[in-house]
Amino acid sequence: MRIGLTPERVVDTALELADASGLQNVTMTGVAQYAGVKTASLYAHVRDLNDLKTRMALSSLDELADHAAEALAGRAGKNALAALGNTYRDYARAHPGRYAATRIPLDHTSAATGGGPRNTDLTGAVLREYQLPEAERPHATRVLGATFHGFISLEQSGSFSHSSPGSDVSWQRTIDALDAMLRHWPEPSHTLNASHNENPA
Amino acid sequence: MRIGLTPERVVDTALELADASGLQNVTMTGVAQYAGVKTASLYAHVRDLNDLKTRMALSSLDELADHAAEALAGRAGKNALAALGNTYRDYARAHPGRYAATRIPLDHTSAATGGGPRNTDLTGAVLREYQLPEAERPHATRVLGATFHGFISLEQSGSFSHSSPGSDVSWQRTIDALDAMLRHWPEPSHTLNASHNENPA
DNA sequence: CCCGCTAGCCTAATATGATTAGGTAAATGC
DNA sequence: GCATTTACCTAATCATATTAGGCTAGCGGG
Structure with missing residues (x-):
């Protein structure tokens, strides 16, 4: 058989x-x-379990980028921001395993090749209407990625599920707040926010 | 012996x-x-490996909250925000294993008891000077937690390590941007950012 | 229609890690 | 100094990853 x-x-x-x-x-x-x-x-x-996991990551990353690209088509500004965030969150809820696979660490070659960069590019595209200075784009891209990923990660691990406001509302407010953040993006300051200050952890 | x-x-x-x-x-x-x-x-x-992991998580969460509490003492506003974020990031760099342990999923009882809530409270304390409406506090707390955690997670998985700007600069800009976000925190909108729109993933 | 070969799947064996049962001896208390 | 506790050990069982080698289904050529 x-x-x-x-x-x-x-x-x-x-x-x-x-x-x-x-x-x-x-x-x-x-x-x-x-x-x-x-x-x-x-x-x-x-080849082995590692190979399988890597392929799972690449496949999911690609599928995610496909969804994101479709969701972003014809949208701009805050609508695009919300569409991108919702795509990630909806995907994570509909396909928790695939989303988790998305976070499997990849070696340099795989990371540079697959859907990873496509997702980054799409995030960058969302910023277009916000008119940030060229040099600020990568930073804003990273903040968006970090916040989306962090929110979804905390939500899925149940960190939000047992405090008062439902996480749907927080998600809503997160999008609003990110939009505000991008519209009020700060000037680069030369005042360092001193890391490694007193307690070296 | x-x-x-x-x-x-x-x-x-x-x-x-x-x-x-x-x-x-x-x-x-x-x-x-x-x-x-x-x-x-x-x-x-x-009891078993799971028990060990849970204890590791609780211990690390507690240690992290101790550091955060010390770092926040006598600071307010953006200084407090930066101090909190730096505490987390420095801790994650100095103790990657302990920080990772911090993310081990806990059952409800453990989650409610340990240093987890203390960390949440400290994040809430950072917001004091930003004067957000009572109802917005929990959402802002979650955004901060999500962004800090997401940034550190992406940074540690190497997502930032092979694109142009160094991640230290992005971190700096992230703190600046979060500060701007909190100072320009948006009014609650009744315009839903429609989730679950076209592609149910 | 049948022969032979390629590949797809299987059995068997080895290694590492989790976990339990039951034994031995070092430390502790009287 | 003896008894008891208990810290640590040996031995056994089970799940998972991985490799080596075998069997045969089903395809291509005659």
Whole structure:
């Protein structure tokens, strides 16, 4: 009884498994069972677990960039900002395993090649209407990425789920606040906000 | 040859190991070797690996809150904001394993008890000088937490390390931008930033 | 229609890590 | 100095990753 496995099918199976039972349950054994095959058979299609995970990350990053690109089409300013953020958050909720896969550490080559840079570029595109000085763009891109990622991460780990306001409202306000931040982007200051001050941790 | 292990010593050993070789290398076997003891011996002091991880998280969260409290003493406004952010970032750099332990998911009871809430309260305290309406406080607290955590997380995973501006500069600008965001905190809008719009992911 | 080969899948074996059961001896208290 | 506690150990079991080598389904050529 031959299933007809290919590297792609293995990765897709792993991604489904991840969404269904969490990235931590994506093991060779788990994927094999889910695919109706013995564990060792997977090694004909992916080098090892690390290879599988890397492919999962690249696939998810790509899918995410596709969604983001579609959501941004024809939007600008705050609408684009909200669309981008919502795309990430909605994706994380609809596909928690795939979103988690997105955070798997990649080696330099994989990181430079895949959907990662595409996502960065799309974030950069959102900034266009905010007219920031050229030199400020990368920083603003990073803040947006950090805030979106951080919010989703905290939300998914349950950090928000047991304090008063629902996290939907906070998300709403986060978008509003980021929009305000971009519209009032500060001049580069020469006053250092002294790091490594008194307590070297 | 008795070492004189206690739960605390086991946890401290695990935390040192985490800082030295990464949280992913904190295994019963690894901790036991590091402590100069056989693996099974650890089970007299911690229930299992999960218990160990939980204790690591609580210990680190507490230590982090201590540092933050000390850093905030006598500061207000943007100075307090920068001090808080720098405390987190410096801690993450000085103790990557402990910081990572900080992100270990906790059950409700542990989460409500330990240093987690203390950290949240300290973030709330930073907002005092920004005079936000009572109802906006929790949202602002969450945005700050999300941005700090997201930035540090992206920085540590190397996402910033191979694009042009150094991440120190971006961090500087992030603090400036968050300060601007808090000073220009937007009125609650009734215009929904429509989530779940076209592509349900 | 059948022969032979390629590949897809399997069994078997090894290694590492978690966890439990039960034993031995060092420290502690009387 | 003896008994008890308990810190630590050995041995065994189970799950997962990974490698080596075997079997056969099903395809291409005759």
